[in-house]
Structure formats: C-alpha cells, structure tokens
Amino acid sequence: MAKTIIISNRLPVQLQISNGTISAIPSVGGLATGMKSVHSGGDSLWIGWSGLTDEETPEELESQIDDALAEHGSSKVKLTQKEVDGFYYGFSNRTVWPLFHYFLEYSEFEWESWEIYKSVNQKFADAILDKADNDDVIWVHDYQLMLVPQMVREKRPNVSIGFFLHIPFPSFEIFRTLPWRKEILSGLLGSDLIGFHTYDYERHFLSSVRRLLGLEVSFNDIYLDDRVIKVDSFPMGIDYKKFNEAAREHAQRDESQKSELQKRLDTHKESTPDAKFFLSIDRLDYTKGIAKRLNAFEYFLNKYPQYKEKVRLIILAVPSRSNVPQYQLLKKEIDELVGRINGELSTVSWTPIWYFYRSMPFDNLIDLYTTCDIAWLTPIRDGMNLVAKEYIATRTDKTGVLILSEMAGSANEMNESLLINPNNFEQIADTLDRAINMPKEEQQQRNSVLQKRLERYNVEKWANDFMNSLLNQKEKDRTYISR
Ligand code: ADP
Ligand code: G6P
Numbered sequence: 212m213a214k215t216i217i218i219s220n221r222l223p224v225q226l227q228i229s230n231g232t233i234s235a236i237p238s239v240g241g242l243a244t245g246m247k248s249v250h251s252g253g254d255s256l257w258i259g260w261s262g263l264t265d266e267e268t269p270e271e272l273e274s275q276i277d278d279a280l281a282e283h284g285s286s287k288v289k290l291t292q293k294e295v296d297g298f299y300y301g302f303s304n305r306t307v308w309p310l311f312h313y314f315l316e317y318s319e320f321e322w323e324s325w326e327i328y329k330s331v332n333q334k335f336a337d338a339i340l341d342k343a344d345n346d347d348v349i350w351v352h353d354y355q356l357m358l359v360p361q362m363v364r365e366k367r368p369n370v371s372i373g374f375f376l377h378i379p380f381p382s383f384e385i386f387r388t389l390p391w392r393k394e395i396l397s398g399l400l401g402s403d404l405i406g407f408h409t410y411d412y413e414r415h416f417l418s419s420v421r422r423l424l425g426l427e428v429s430f431n432d433i434y435l436d437d438r439v440i441k442v443d444s445f446p447m448g449i450d451y452k453k454f455n456e457a458a459r460e461h462a463q464r465d466e467s468q469k470s471e472l473q474k475r476l477d478t479h480k481e482s483t484p485d486a487k488f489f490l491s492i493d494r495l496d497y498t499k500g501i502a503k504r505l506n507a508f509e510y511f512l513n514k515y516p517q518y519k520e521k522v523r524l525i526i527l528a529v530p531s532r533s534n535v536p537q538y539q540l541l542k543k544e545i546d547e548l549v550g551r552i553n554g555e556l557s558t559v560s561w562t563p564i565w566y567f568y569r570s571m572p573f574d575n576l577i578d579l580y581t582t583c584d585i586a587w588l589t590p591i592r593d594g595m596n597l598v599a600k601e602y603i604a605t606r607t608d609k610t611g612v613l614i615l616s617e618m619a620g621s622a623n624e625m626n627e628s629l630l631i632n633p634n635n636f637e638q639i640a641d642t643l644d645r646a647i648n649m650p651k652e653e654q655q656q657r658n659s660v661l662q663k664r665l666e667r668y669n670v671e672k673w674a675n676d677f678m679n680s681l682l683n684q685k686e687k688d689r690t691y692i693s694r
Pocket of ligand 2: 239
C-alpha cells in the first residue's frame with residue numbers, strides 16, 4: 212500500500228543519551244507539534260535527524276536508537292558534528308532563517324556552510340530514495356531541506372513530491388541578496404506542489420521565480436520543461452480537539468490533581484482578585500520580539516501606573532539554537548532586561564515578570580493557557596505562530612483576550628483578536644489597557660468566531676487539503692505531459 216513519507220530536519224522527538232540510556236523528548240516548534248498530529252493518525256513514515264550527532268552515538272546503541280525512533284514511526288538520517296554545524300547551525304540558522312525573517316543584518320553568507328547544506332540535503336534525499344516506493348507520496352518540510360525536492364526528482368522523475376515552507380518566504384528584494392538564490396529556487400521546483408502559510412509568501416515566491424529564473428507563470432502554476440508545478444497557500448491549523456479537550460479536563464481536576472504550577476497561579480489569583488495575567492510563550496528567538504515586548508511592558512506600566520501590583524507578565528521562553536551567537540546574545544539581553552525591570556518595579560508583594568527559560572510538559576502549557584487572562588504575542592516576523600491558535604482553543608468558557616502582532620502569519624486568520632504593530636509601544640500600551648477592560652461579552656463574542664474557524668480549519672484539514680491538492684496536481688501534470 213502506498214504510504215506518505217514525511218521528511219524534515221526535526222523528528223517528532225529528539226533523542227538524548229545519558230549514562231548509556233536513551234530518552235526521547237518531544238520536539239518543540241510549529242512544524243513538529245503540527246505534523247505530529249498528522250503523523251499519528253495515518254500510514255506515514257517520518258524521516259529526519261534524531262538530534263544526536265554520530266560522535267555522540269556509541270555504535271552499540273545504534274539499534275536501540277532505531278527502535279526508539281521506530282516507536283514514533285520515524286527513521287533517522289545520521290549527521291556528524293561537522294554537518295550539524297554547517298548545515299543546521301550554519302546555513303539553515305545563520306543564513307536562511309534570518310534572511311527569510313527580514314533580519315538581513317544577521318544573515319551570513321559562507322561558502323563552506325552552503326557546501327555542507329548541499330551535501331546534507333543530498334543525504335536526506337538519499338534516505339528518501341532508500342525508503343520510498345514509486346507510488347509513495349513524499350512530503351518535504353521547511354527551509355532546512357529546500358534542495359531535496361530536486362535531488363529526489365532527478366532519480367525518480369515520476370514520484371509525487373510536495374514541499375511546505377513553515378517560515379515566511381521574503382519579498383524578491385530580500386531574497387535576491389542570497390548568493391545561492393537560483394539554486395534554492397531550482398531545488399524547490401523539483402516539487403509538484405509548493406505550499407506556504409499565506410498568500411503573501413506565495414506571491415513573493417512566484418515573483419522570485421519569474422524574475423530570477425524567467426519561467427512562465429500562469430496564476431499559481433509554474434511551467435518548467437515538461438512539468439507544471441503548483442504553488443498555493445495553506446494556513447496551518449492546530450489539533451483543536453486536543454487543546455480544547457485538555458482544557459476541559461483541566462477544569463474538572465480537584466485540588467490534589469493540580470500541578471504545582473497551577474496551584475501557584477491559583478494562589479496569586481486568589482490573593483489579588485482583580486489581578487490580570489499576561490502570557491507569552493515562544494522559543495527564545497529574535498524573530499519573536501521578546502526583548503521588545505519586555506520594553507513595551509515597562510512602557511505600559513509607566514503610562515498606566517494604576518496597573519502596578521495588578522498585572523503580571525509570564526514569559527515562557529524555550530531554549531532554542533543556543534550554539535548560534537545571535538541566540539546567545541538575545542538570551543543575555545532578555546536575562547538583563549527581566550532583571551532590570553523586576554529590580555526597578557518589584558514591591559514586597561509583587562514581581563511584575565515571571566520568566567521561565569525551559570521547555571514545559573504539555574500539561575503545564577495548558578495550565579498557563581487556561582489561567583492567563585491575556586495572551587500577548589509580538590513576533591517581529593513569524594511564518595504562522597501556532598501559540599496564538601492554541602491559546603484560543605483552550606478558552607473553553609470563551610473568555611480571554613489575544614493580542615497578536617500583525618507580522619505573524621496567523622494574524623491573517625485571526626482578525627477578531629487585537630492586532631498590534633510590535634514596534635508601536637504607544638499602541639501596545641493602549642491595547643493592553645483595552646484588553647484589561649474588555650467586557651466579558653465582547654471577549655466571548657470574539658473568541659466564539661475564532662474558535663469556530665480554528666475548529667473547522669484544523670491541522671487535519673490543513674494536511675488533507677495539501678495532500679488532495681498534491682494528488683490533483685500530479686494528475687494535471689500527467690495530462691500536460693501526454694498532450
Ligand atoms: P515556532 O514554530 O516558531 O516555534 P509556533 O508558535 O508556530 O512557533 O509553534 C510553537 C510550538 O511549540 C507550539 O505548538 C507550542 O505549543 C510549542 N511550545 C512552545 N513553547 C513550549 C514549551 N515551553 N514547552 C513545550 N512546547 C512548547
Ligand atoms: C520553526 C521552524 C521548524 C523548526 C522549529 C524549531 O518552527 O519552522 O523547522 O523545527 O522552528 O526549531 P529547531 O531549530 O529547534 O528545529
């Protein structure tokens with residue numbers, strides 16, 4: 212029977228070895244959490260990197276590693292430390308990630324990491340070729356693997372290949388600065404279908420294809436030799452039911468079943484009944500605007516001093532890519548900002564910012580989502596931002612306010628939230644004030660519309676839409692070839 216092969220750098224779990232024992236921890240990030248729901252339901256094999264380098268993996272543990280991954284329907288691509296440095300920390304996260312998020316000044320153009328990116332992409336392509344039958348459908352994910360579609364196409368001209376980019380595709384003016392812009396486009400064009408989160412990213416991509424490769428583009432079809440490649444937008448949804456049901460279960464817990472975190476949150480709420488909790492959850496990444504948010508929070512408390520001792524900002528930042536210098540600098544900046552703001556504003560009974568720098572179990576995420584009155588997400592640029600959707604899905608009584616940056620892909624589908632420009636502190640301060648005072652009925656009205664939309668266009672629907680579109684495209688392509 213034909214199967215779907217999902218391929219991405221990250222697998223649903225990351226492996227760790229400690230004292231000779233292997234453990235699997237869930238991967239964090241939109242790609243992993245979203246695709247996990249799709250993968251668990253169907254007949255698919257997920258190929259990716261285990262999170263361990265060859266140097267960290269004793270030979271005698273290889274088969275145990277394979278077994279641990281097989282439990283998650285996954286199979287590994289082996290990478291050396293040098294490959295991880297050049298491909299992952301290097302080209303993927305020091306060249307492409309900043310460039311595609313419009314952080315041009317952070318983007319480094321290094322020929323050595325480009326060479327490693329190419330050879331590691333070939334390794335991933337070879338892993339697909341090794342596992343895939345001709346009638347399997349191959350679904351390649353994200354910016355780490357943009358050359359893979361073409362590499363697979365060369366060896367298997369008729370196989371179905373879909374590619375989905377989970378981050379923004381930048382405007383032509385930004386993309387054109389990349390020395391390997393044509394190679395990247397050609398790599399992607401090995402696909403039959405290329406998907407983006409939003410119509411804007413799709414448009415930017417088509418514009419680059421037209422202007423850099425001079426190819427014929429008609430609406431969203433690209434004509435290349437004897438193939439037609441479709442480009443379309445598919446805004447990724449969440450596993451709505453999972454978040455909504457988890458929140459309902461939480462509401463039914465008795466005191467003894469609550470987590471320590473929940474008990475602490477409850478105690479603080481009870482001691483100041485009109486207190487408001489603001490929540491932000493992100494990977495610690497400069498694209499998420501965490502430092503700006505902290506500065507904006509301070510600005511807000513100065514503009515509206517009546518909220519001192521009443522509001523609290525909970526920041527959950529998940530460690531991410533900590534070998535990349537920009538992330539290390541950002542960590543330092545955030546530590547200092549939190550320390551300074553808390554130092555200057557705290558009173559004996561009030562600490563304005565609670566800062567957690569760690570990954571948290573799913574249960575604690577639900578504690579935070581369900582307890583906090585206002586979710587405040589301020590990415591400077593974000594492909595989608597699933598946290599915004601997850602927050603709304605957990606609000607079972609439909610209360611709660613979402614303040615969301617216009618620069619997040621999810622803002623396109625979440626017009627009923629309070630949209631802000633993350634650079635406009637004046638607007639942010641006023642919006643926080645508005646959120647604190649928003650009548651319950653208005654909150655419920657807004658969230659009710661949002662919830663219906665998120666429930667309907669969930670991650671399963673997203674994956675089905677993508678897959679159906681890929682199969683239709685393949686059919687259209689066959690007809691085109693046989694003309
Ligand atoms: P990105 O993909 O850039 O990290 P998203 O907001 O799209 O941003 O996705 C983040 C995902 O990671 C969400 O599904 C969220 O639930 C999960 N996540 C974020 N923070 C944590 C955390 N501290 N612990 C566990 N999972 C987290
Ligand atoms: C974003 C990217 C994913 C990536 C995730 C976590 O969501 O689009 O491809 O997996 O961040 O980042 P990491 O570098 O830890 O895989």
